[in-house]
Amino acid sequence: MMSYAESFAVIFHRAAERKGGKAALQALLSKPRTAVQLSQLTDAECLSEFSKKIFQSGFVWSVVEKKWPGFEELFFGFEPEKMLLMSDEMLAAKATDPRIIRNATKVFAIRDNALMIQQVADQYGSFGAFLAQWPGEDIIGLWGYLKKQGSRLGGNTGAYALRMLGKDTFIISQDLEAYLRNFGVVEGGLTSQKNQKAIQQQFNLWQQESGLSLQEISKVVAFSFGDNHVGLKM
Incomplete structure (x- = not known):
């Protein structure tokens, strides 16, 4: 397979022309969080964002966004420790609550990902610190980690969650x-x-x-x- 990708300068120039000039293009761009800022993320914030992207996958994002306060209330602010104490019966009951989008498989994924986050936090201090140290030169490796160690975080789901958390991807x-x-x-x-x-x-x-x-x-x-x-x- 032969790659003929253009230089980024050529790509940037064409994008600027399509978007109304360099200033207009730059106004559409935003920067990710710094390593220090990533390290300040709480494990609950990380679990909340992963969970939100899982529920938004294959669904109307705006509907999930409007219902998210109900999710936060029902799942104890997505504190991993509290999620790990929940039994299958408790999760199944919450999956029928009208305050959220009722999908039992996705609800159970919350607890699975709470376990992943807790295990990472035990090693790195927090999941945010783990994200901060992961090299951008292997961001696809991080996608693979989330897919393998987490639940329902394959495809673009994990990548979108990382983007919203501020990890450069x-x-x-x-x-x-x-x-x-x-x-x-x-x-x-x-x-x-x-x-x-x-x-x-x-x-x-x-x-x-x-x-x-x-x-x-x-x-x-x-x-x-x-x-x-x-x-x-x-």
């Missing part, structure tokens, strides 16, 4: 995938080890060239290619 949106395929960075299934490695290497090259975060690069590349609109979440 790219997101493989439809437009970004279209770019990667068009320029030969990937072919076939995106989840193959070969393609995952190729995507990470390409982003590492763009980051070395631009000095921007993975988050900013991800958005710029997506804005430069395919059908997208100003302000689209990526």
